[in-house]
Amino acid sequence: MANGPLQGVKVVEFAGLGPGPFCGMLLSDLGADVVRIDRTDAKPAKPFHVTQRGRRSLALDLKRDDAVKLCLDLFERAEIVFEGFRPGVMERLGLGPEIALKRNRKLVYGRMTGWGQAGPLAQAAGHDINYIAISGALHAIGTRERPVPPLNLVGDFGGGSLYLALGLLAALTHARATGRGQVVDAAMCDGAASLMSYFYGFRAEGTHTAERAANRLDGGAHFYDVYKCADGNWIALGSIEPQFYALLREKAGLSDPVFDQQMDRARWPELKERLAQVFLAKTRAEWCALMEGTDVCFAPVLEIDEAPGHEHNAQRQVFVEVAGVVQPAPAPRFSLTPGEIQSPPPQIGEHNVSCLTDWGVSSTEIEVLKTKGVI
Numbered sequence: 142m143a144n145g146p147l148q149g150v151k152v153v154e155f156a157g158l159g160p161g162p163f164c165g166m167l168l169s170d171l172g173a174d175v176v177r178i179d180r181t182d183a184k185p186a187k188p189f190h191v192t193q194r195g196r197r198s199l200a201l202d203l204k205r206d207d208a209v210k211l212c213l214d215l216f217e218r219a220e221i222v223f224e225g226f227r228p229g230v231m232e233r234l235g236l237g238p239e240i241a242l243k244r245n246r247k248l249v250y251g252r253m254t255g256w257g258q259a260g261p262l263a264q265a266a267g268h269d270i271n272y273i274a275i276s277g278a279l280h281a282i283g284t285r286e287r288p289v290p291p292l293n294l295v296g297d298f299g300g301g302s303l304y305l306a307l308g309l310l311a312a313l314t315h316a317r318a319t320g321r322g323q324v325v326d327a328a329m330c331d332g333a334a335s336l337m338s339y340f341y342g343f344r345a346e347g348t349h350t351a352e353r354a355a356n357r358l359d360g361g362a363h364f365y366d367v368y369k370c371a372d373g374n375w376i377a378l379g380s381i382e383p384q385f386y387a388l389l390r391e392k393a394g395l396s397d398p399v400f401d402q403q404m405d406r407a408r409w410p411e412l413k414e415r416l417a418q419v420f421l422a423k424t425r426a427e428w429c430a431l432m433e434g435t436d437v438c439f440a441p442v443l444e445i446d447e448a449p450g451h452e453h454n455a456q457r458q459v460f461v462e463v464a465g466v467v468q469p470a471p472a473p474r475f476s477l478t479p480g481e482i483q484s485p486p487p488q489i490g491e492h493n494v495s496c497l498t499d500w501g502v503s504s505t506e507i508e509v510l511k512t513k514g515v516i
């Protein structure tokens with residue numbers, strides 16, 4: 142039996158790429174019973190396919206009428222369904238939301254796309270970099286010379302998966318209260334724009350410029366940036382508030398009166414150069430010994446391979462090992478119903494029989510599906 146606050150919630154996920162699987166992982170980590178509809182010719186799963194963990198795999202050829210009928214039968218038993226295809230694909234398969242909601246009026250039907258279900262770009266191909274480009278996020282991140290893609294964290298996972306998960310659970314709350322399901326249109330361009338709300342406010346206020354690396358939180362300020370150490374490693378500072386900045390000055394020996402002008406933007410380039418020379422005088426370990434755990438707002442910049450071994454991460458068990466692969470543990474944490482990783486990534490079709498049995502499909506029906514070659 143799964144643990145977590147979503148225990149007992151039945152979810153049908155249509156296999157996809159990037160943000161869809163990450164959303165499925167989040168729901169599974171929090172206890173949901175997620176059955177993933179895979180293509181019969183999909184590539185075998187590997188233990189390092191971390192975002193595919195915790196689901197059960199049902200392999201179907203959705204070009205077959207019997208496979209579509211089986212999906213619709215599962216919709217009747219599910220509370221949540223979500224997919225990540227281009228607009229119109231599910232409708233052409235006979236599995237669109239209009240049909241699904243007729244079969245189950247309480248169903249929450251999630252749709253994960255880059256551009257949304259409507260709009261001039263709805264049918265265009267794209268990736269994270271494109272979705273965050275039109276939101277204003279990409280332009281705001283990088284060096285003075287050029288924008289820099291921030292991995293695919295802002296569009297795919299932050300603006301996509303997390304907003305889809307939030308939308309699904311909000312709609313589930315509504316459906317349980319009213320008996321009415323609905324469609325959740327989660328577009329990565331919408332989510333990325335929403336993530337920029339804080340900065341649109343600053344822009345309206347006049348405190349955030351359009352120039353990159355020239356603002357408080359984009360590396361423009363000397364007190365909020367990364368610095369190289371004597372050993373080639375890096376540290377991160379976030380000494381924004383006056384009391385934190387004062388402690389930084391104390392710990393780093395910044396007694397020169399020029400550092401009094403913390404918020405003088407004209408001084409920032411000069412102060413950054415000076416601070417850079419200060420941090421080059423010691424190794425990262427030496428700076429950690431001086432500042433880590435204090436109110437300087439300091440942290441070492443760790444590589445992916447280093448992060449699991451950091452004392453704070455280790456004590457909180459931020460990372461776990463599953464099937465020989467070190468990976469992030471479920472988040473957030475719950476005092477009464479802690480989540481857990483239910484299983485490693487499943488093999489394609491591994492649960493063709495068990496998930497159908499658990500979802501109330503009779504053994505007779507399963508035998509018929511086997512005979513017809515549906516499973």
